[in-house]
Amino acid sequence: MAASPILIWGAGAIGGTLGAYWKRAGLDVVLVDQVAEHVEACRTRGLAITGPVEEFTQVVPALTPAEVRGTFDIIVLAVKAQATEPALAQLKPHLAADGYVLSAQNGLNELTIARAVGEDRTMGCFVNFGADWHGPGEILFGNRAAVVVGEIDGSIRERTRAMHQRLAIFEPNAVLTDNIWGYLWGKLAYGAMLFATALTNDSMSENFADPRRTIVFDQLGREVMAVAKARGVVPIGFNGFDPEVFAPGAPPEGSAASIAALAEFNRHTAKTHSGIWRDLAVRKRKTEVDPQIGVIATLGAEVGVATPAIAKLVDLIHAIEDGEKPMAFSTFQELIDTCAST
Numbered sequence: 323m324a325a326s327p328i329l330i331w332g333a334g335a336i337g338g339t340l341g342a343y344w345k346r347a348g349l350d351v352v353l354v355d356q357v358a359e360h361v362e363a364c365r366t367r368g369l370a371i372t373g374p375v376e377e378f379t380q381v382v383p384a385l386t387p388a389e390v391r392g393t394f395d396i397i398v399l400a401v402k403a404q405a406t407e408p409a410l411a412q413l414k415p416h417l418a419a420d421g422y423v424l425s426a427q428n429g430l431n432e433l434t435i436a437r438a439v440g441e442d443r444t445m446g447c448f449v450n451f452g453a454d455w456h457g458p459g460e461i462l463f464g465n466r467a468a469v470v471v472g473e474i475d476g477s478i479r480e481r482t483r484a485m486h487q488r489l490a491i492f493e494p495n496a497v498l499t500d501n502i503w504g505y506l507w508g509k510l511a512y513g514a515m516l517f518a519t520a521l522t523n524d525s526m527s528e529n530f531a532d533p534r535r536t537i538v539f540d541q542l543g544r545e546v547m548a549v550a551k552a553r554g555v556v557p558i559g560f561n562g563f564d565p566e567v568f569a570p571g572a573p574p575e576g577s578a579a580s581i582a583a584l585a586e587f588n589r590h591t592a593k594t595h596s597g598i599w600r601d602l603a604v605r606k607r608k609t610e611v612d613p614q615i616g617v618i619a620t621l622g623a624e625v626g627v628a629t630p631a632i633a634k635l636v637d638l639i640h641a642i643e644d645g646e647k648p649m650a651f652s653t654f655q656e657l658i659d660t661c662a663s664t
Contacts, residue, residue, distance in 0.1 A: 327352045328488075329394040331413050333369075333384060335453035335597065336426050337400030338461045340370045342380040343492040353384040354413075356402055361386050362430025373463040373592045374454075395421040403429040403475055403613035412439040417443065424471070424485065428513055429614035434476050445485065446474045446502035448509055450561055451493065452593030454600060464593025468495040468560040472502030483564045492637075504657070506559035512563045514615050515539045515584070517635055520598040521642070521654040530585035532646060535654065539584075540577045541631040541661040543568035552625035562587040586589035602642055603649060611639040634660040 326500045328344065331339045333355035341364075344350045352381070353369075355361050363369070363385035371378055394419050401409045417423060417439060424445045424521035425431045436444040448471075452464035469492065471485050472478070478500055486498040499505060518538050519529040529535055547568040549558050562583030582654030588594075603610045616636045634657055641647040 326392070326394045326396075326418070327383075328396045328398060328587075329354060329416065330398045330400060331387075331388070331409055332399065332401035333364060334400065334455040335461055336449055337398060338364070338369055338455065339371060339451070339463055340398065340400070340426065340492055340515075340615045341382050342371050342378075342461070344488065346378065346380045347491045349491070351381050351382060354387055355384065356387060357458065358386055359458040360384075360420050360470045362457075363623060365552075367459060368548050370460045371463050371541065372460065375463045385403050390416055392416065393418040393421070396424065397421065398424045398425045398426050399431070399435065399655055403427055403431055403610040404433045404608065406434050406613065409504065410435060414439060422481065428455060429507065429605060430617060431613070432502075432506070433595040434613075436474065439620050442473060443507075444474055445471065445482065445511070445650065446506065447471050447489075448502065448505040448560075450509065450512075452591045454593055460591065461507070466493060466495075466589035467544065468497070468505075469495075470497040470502065470505045471597075472499040472505075476500045476502075483577055491632045499558075501558060505560065507546070507555045508557040508559055508563060508565045510550075510614070510618060511557070511565060511568060512560075512584070513567050514542040514546055514618070514632060514635065516596040517598050517609070517611060517615055517639060518542060518654070518657060520596055520602055520609070521638055521649060521657065522651050523599075523603065523649050524592040524651075526588040526596055527585050535656065536578060536581055537661045538631065538654070538657050539581045540568070540574065541664065542635065543577060543580075544572075545622070545627070545629040545632050549618055549622040549625065549629065552627050553559060553621065562658065598639075599649075602639075608643055611636055615639075631661050 327350040331354045361384040368379040368381040406616045415557035422443045450467040454462045489496040564580045619629045
């Protein structure tokens with residue numbers, strides 16, 4: 323019996339890019355997206371991947387959620403973190419009994435997925451490449467970066483190795499790990515910093531290079547690492563981010579060097595601003611701040627670790643979402659003040 327196609331649920335920046343590369347390489351792939359115009363473009367004129375990495379157009383079979391039929395052995399979940407639970411409710415009937423869901427998202431969504439479909443039917447994934455959905459049938463692929471896959475129980479199975487081979491089609495330096503949680507927590511710290519960069523209209527690189535803002539990135543990194551340590555997680559670094567220099571008690575010189583490395587890394591991408599900034603400034607919609615960053619404060623409270631900078635950052639993002647504060651340095655200054663007072 324032939325294997326079912328890989329179903330990619332969410333054909334935006336991450337899912338669409340993966341799907342286009344996999345289909346071009348000959349893999350059997352079907353995209354699912356709620357934007358009907360995007361679905362129609364992907365399956366007719368094709369999904370255009372643009373940007374400095376590579377440019378090509380690939381026709382990819384695509385469906386809206388209502389059009390999906392049957393069951394699938396592999397479902398790649400690539401929706402925004404806040405859409406995880408609604409997406410799981412839609413896709414769960416289409417997951418084969420011995421199949422699994424791969425989370426190609428930001429945050430700790432593997433926890434939510436495991437609760438919905440079971441730990442054994444959940445696989446973890448970490449992605450850090452830069453991409454933006456620019457409209458129906460068009461995605462900017464801004465830069466290559468870390469791609470990692472691993473089982474949430476730390477094992478390495480035949481299915482994990484097979485998925486690693488698939489991801490290597492897209493990213494030749496893809497990593498197979500027995501510590502996916504370490505990568506995900508490392509990305510949480512970096513993700514918190516990216517949320518801070520979205521408080522203004524400055525680029526990611528400009529934010530990381532501004533010495534006035536170093537105190538914020540340092541504090542955010544240290545709060546996330548403190549929570550990770552208290553929960554027994556060993557974070558892993560990537561693309562200039564070194565979690566060890568943000569560990570409790572680590573000297574400031576190390577974190578300053580890591581922040582400078584992040585400025586340099588982001589200086590060489592066509593994706594100048596984060597997806598968070600794009601949600602706020604361009605698409606005028608809610609961000610992933612609660613499930614991706616707000617959860618850190620909750621997890622910290624469970625182990626007695628205070629996260630005042632995280633809490634303030636969440637409040638400021640909500641204030642921008644609600645039109646109560648501008649995307650400006652004056653808003654960022656409030657976060658600086660909070661960090662200075664702690």
